[in-house]
Amino acid sequence: MIHVVGHTAIDHISKVPHLPKANTSTHITDRQIYYGGGASNIAAGIAKLGEPVTLHSCTGGDFSGSEYDTWMRRLGVTQEFFVVPDAHTPTAFMFTDDNGDQMTFFEWGASRAFATAEAPALPFVHMATADPDFNCRVAERSEFVSFDPGQDVFWYNREQLGSIINNTDILFANQHEVKQMCETLGLTREMLIKKVDMAIFTMSGDGSTLYTRDSEHFIPVVPVKLADPTGAGDSYRAGFLSAYVRGYDPLTCCKIGTVTASYVVEHVGCQTHLPDWDAMKTRYLQHFGTLEVPKGPGVCP
Amino acid sequence: MIHVVGHTAIDHISKVPHLPKANTSTHITDRQIYYGGGASNIAAGIAKLGEPVTLHSCTGGDFSGSEYDTWMRRLGVTQEFFVVPDAHTPTAFMFTDDNGDQMTFFEWGASRAFATAEAPALPFVHMATADPDFNCRVAERSEFVSFDPGQDVFWYNREQLGSIINNTDILFANQHEVKQMCETLGLTREMLIKKVDMAIFTMSGDGSTLYTRDSEHFIPVVPVKLADPTGAGDSYRAGFLSAYVRGYDPLTCCKIGTVTASYVVEHVGCQTHLPDWDAMKTRYLQHFGTLEVPKGPGVCP
Numbered sequence: 001m002i003h004v005v006g007h008t009a010i011d012h013i014s015k016v017p018h019l020p021k022a023n024t025s026t027h028i029t030d031r032q033i034y035y036g037g038g039a040s041n042i043a044a045g046i047a048k049l050g051e052p053v054t055l056h057s058c059t060g061g062d063f064s065g066s067e068y069d070t071w072m073r074r075l076g077v078t079q080e081f082f083v084v085p086d087a088h089t090p091t092a093f094m095f096t097d098d099n100g101d102q103m104t105f106f107e108w109g110a111s112r113a114f115a116t117a118e119a120p121a122l123p124f125v126h127m128a129t130a131d132p133d134f135n136c137r138v139a140e141r142s143e144f145v146s147f148d149p150g151q152d153v154f155w156y157n158r159e160q161l162g163s164i165i166n167n168t169d170i171l172f173a174n175q176h177e178v179k180q181m182c183e184t185l186g187l188t189r190e191m192l193i194k195k196v197d198m199a200i201f202t203m204s205g206d207g208s209t210l211y212t213r214d215s216e217h218f219i220p221v222v223p224v225k226l227a228d229p230t231g232a233g234d235s236y237r238a239g240f241l242s243a244y245v246r247g248y249d250p251l252t253c254c255k256i257g258t259v260t261a262s263y264v265v266e267h268v269g270c271q272t273h274l275p276d277w278d279a280m281k282t283r284y285l286q287h288f289g290t291l292e293v294p295k296g297p298g299v300c301p
Numbered sequence: 302m303i304h305v306v307g308h309t310a311i312d313h314i315s316k317v318p319h320l321p322k323a324n325t326s327t328h329i330t331d332r333q334i335y336y337g338g339g340a341s342n343i344a345a346g347i348a349k350l351g352e353p354v355t356l357h358s359c360t361g362g363d364f365s366g367s368e369y370d371t372w373m374r375r376l377g378v379t380q381e382f383f384v385v386p387d388a389h390t391p392t393a394f395m396f397t398d399d400n401g402d403q404m405t406f407f408e409w410g411a412s413r414a415f416a417t418a419e420a421p422a423l424p425f426v427h428m429a430t431a432d433p434d435f436n437c438r439v440a441e442r443s444e445f446v447s448f449d450p451g452q453d454v455f456w457y458n459r460e461q462l463g464s465i466i467n468n469t470d471i472l473f474a475n476q477h478e479v480k481q482m483c484e485t486l487g488l489t490r491e492m493l494i495k496k497v498d499m500a501i502f503t504m505s506g507d508g509s510t511l512y513t514r515d516s517e518h519f520i521p522v523v524p525v526k527l528a529d530p531t532g533a534g535d536s537y538r539a540g541f542l543s544a545y546v547r548g549y550d551p552l553t554c555c556k557i558g559t560v561t562a563s564y565v566v567e568h569v570g571c572q573t574h575l576p577d578w579d580a581m582k583t584r585y586l587q588h589f590g591t592l593e594v595p596k597g598p599g600v601c602p
Contacts, residue, residue: 016406019323022398025405031389088332093394095406097323104326105317105396 001052001078002241003120005138006039006128006150007111008057008081009090010068013268019097028095034269035068037090038128038150040077041231041270045238045260047075048274051245054078056120056138060110061085071271082117084110126241127164128234132156139167148172148237153180161185170244171196172237175203198250200240200257202233210254219254222262222287231270236261239280247298252291259284302353302379303542304421306439307340307429307451308412309358309382310391311369314569320398329396335570336369338391339429339451339535341378342571346539346561348376349575352546355379357421357439361411362386372572383418385411427542428465429535433457440468449473449538454481462486471545472497473538476504499551501541501558503534511555520555523563523588532571537562540581548599553592560585 014031035044043055055072059081063069068089072079088109095103114131121141129150139145140163147168149156153176156164161184165171171192173181178201182192193199199211207220239260243253259280267273275283284291315332336345344356356373360382364370369390373380389410396404415432422442430451440446441464448469450457454477457465462485466472472493474482479502483493494500500512508521540561544554560581568574576584585592 014406014408020404020406022320022402022404025407028392028394028406028408028410031392031408031410091329091332093329093406101323103321103323105315105321105329105394106326107315107329107332109329109332 001054001124002046002245003054003056003080003122003125004039004043004046004128005056005122005125005135006042006130007037007090008040008055008059008063008068008072009037009092010034011036011270012091012093014093014095016095016097019095019101019103026095032268035071035271036092036231036269038148038234039126039130040072041234042126042128042238042241043077044072044075044271045235045264045274046242047077048276049238049242049260049280050277051242052076052078054080056080058082058084058090058110058113058117060088063089063110080120082110082113084113087112124245126237128237132160132164136160136163139164142167144169146170146172146237146241148233149177149181150233153177153184156184158184158186165192165195168195169197171199172233172240173199173201174233175201200236200254202236204229204232208236208254208258210250212250217251217254219251219258222259222283224262224266226265228268229265230268231264232261234270235264235274238274242277245298247294249295255288256280256284256291259287302355302425303347303546304355304357304381304423304426304443305340305344305347305429306357306423306426306436307343307431308338308391309341309356309360309364309369309373310338310393311335312337312571313392313394315394315396317396317398320396320402320404327396333569336372336572337393337532337570339449340427340431341373342532342535343427343429343539343542344378345373345376345572346536346565346575347543348378349577350539350543350561350581351578352543353377353379355381357381357383359383359385359391359411359414359418361388361390364390381421383411383414385414388413425546427538429538433461433465437461437464440465443468445470447471447473447538447542449534450478450482451534454478454485457485459485459487466493466496469496470498472500473534473541474500474502475534476502501537501555503537505530505533509537509555509559511551513551518552518555520552520559523560523584525563525567527566529569530566531569532565533562535571536565536575539575543578546599548595549593550596556589557581557585557592560588 011034020026046053091107093105114134119137126146129152202208210217236257239257240253243256263275312335321327347354392408394406415435420438427447430453503509511518537558540558541554544557564576
């Protein structure tokens with residue numbers, strides 16, 4: 001069972017002719033509602049690939065019985081939710097104008113419950129963006145820890161980030177997050193990599209790099225028609241972790257993550273085009289050749 | 302039966318520490334969802350005061366079975382809706398920062414159906430903000446027409462506004478709307494007033510003025526503890542129209558409108574604190590003395 005800790009969120013993505021200045025208004029020409037939240041995206045991706053997964057999130061009184069709830073249950077994601085009845089499930093409102101400029105309003109809502117929630121001790125956990133202090137407490141108590149700081153990297157102070165990195169086995173980050181972590185910790189990129197067993201740094205459309213104790217591998221992206229890059233990182237992690245618990249070697253796990261992400265970016269939304277294992281395998285074979293059988297027995301915590 | 306034509310909308314009213322500039326984000330510290338839309342506010346107010354009312358609005362696939370739907374039905378508002386299954390019910394997102402500065406994003410959504418909808422011929426209709434062309438067509442075909450241009454006053458061109466005013470018996474407007482109508486029509490305020498049987502111009506916390514063919518009356522507000530002025534104009538119209546169809550004279554109708562509005566502004570939201578007729582009457586007696594029995598038989602279209 002893979003456990004994933006972090007946000008379950010609802011994204012309202014709207015188009016406007018122009019972004020408003022203070023005390024003015026604008027018209028929304030299109031608004032789509034998508035299922036999101038980093039942890040939820042990862043859990044959904046793992047479930048779709050066929051691995052048992054439990055999602056630890058904070059949700060509001062609006063979640064139970066909602067379409068999102070139904071979707072998660074249908075995927076088979078086990079819910080370990082801290083429910084705050086008088087709050088909303090975290091919600092993001094994103095407005096993009098005709099020039100591609102954006103404004104985002106993020107409602108933390110029920111996620112305030114992380115601050116006082118009891119941190120679970122987990123055998124195999126991925127921690128996505130969430131309350132830094134809660135993530136630190138989970139990392140301290142858990143056995144095998146995978147971590148991506150995500151957009152909340154700025155909320156970690158030096159002590160928190162140092163503590164969580166010390167407890168991290170696999171670190172995922174994009175280039176912005178690597179830079180910010182190095183600044184917060186006062187480390188070089190090389191020093192940061194040495195602090196964990198394995199680091200995977202993603203570079204949007206330019207592929208990713210896997211750093212282990214004694215090697216470095218570059219993994220190119222699978223070329224697809226890009227509709228929306230949002231959710232690429234989350235689905236990469238879903239693919240990697242699903243493969244990792246099945247016993248695949250880290251480089252193959254990265255390739256499986258890359259293939260998983262290639263499906264997600266073909267459609268708008270983070271959970272709208274998740275591949276199952278067979279679909280992933282088909283594209284893997286096309287792009288990376290044979291998918292070798294895992295050498296070990298897999299991680300079965 | 303009073304018919305009300307215009308928007309049914311959902312208002313998301315959020316507080317943020319600061320409004321974002323382009324390509325930045327901000328956190329929502331509080332978000333409340335309120336029932337709104339000018340026509341819906343007026344219809345709800347009329348229903349609560351005990352008068353039969355039919356609401357003509359455009360709604361999306363998200364409305365039927367929603368909490369808003371349930372609320373409207375419980376109030377006894379008859380729905381004559383143009384339903385657009387693949388659109389949202391009109392939705393407004395308002396963000397207010399710590400300095401009181403605001404940004405509004407309005408989603409027209411299902412209201413696009415007004416453009417092609419067949420205009421009903423109605424015996425007694427109030428037209429709130431909606432598609433100008435649709436309102437013009439309703440006004441042409443209907444017998445007794447009450448009209449407030451509301452925030453959509455800017456969308457009327459000279460021909461549309463001229464046409465609808467020519468068919469209007471009662472005109473409601475605030476000071477901004479009066480100014481804009483005069484500019485669009487190339488008329489003075491006095492000339493505009495002369496174009497209708499009755500004009501009621503509201504001045505926020507400074508009361509309202511009733512203009513008839515041969516008289517002018519000032520109606521002071523009922524002093525209350527103001528929580529939120531939004532919805533004051535709509536509830537004034539609900540009170541006025543409910544009284545008018547019961548046969549009260551126009552000045553008494555204005556006072557009943559004023560009292561109705563005084564309840565609504567005591568709470569946040571346009572439909573959260575609507576008075577029933579008894580509550581209205583109690584406060585009316587306190588502030589305006591006796592509520593005389595209507596002289597005529599009332600308007601029973």
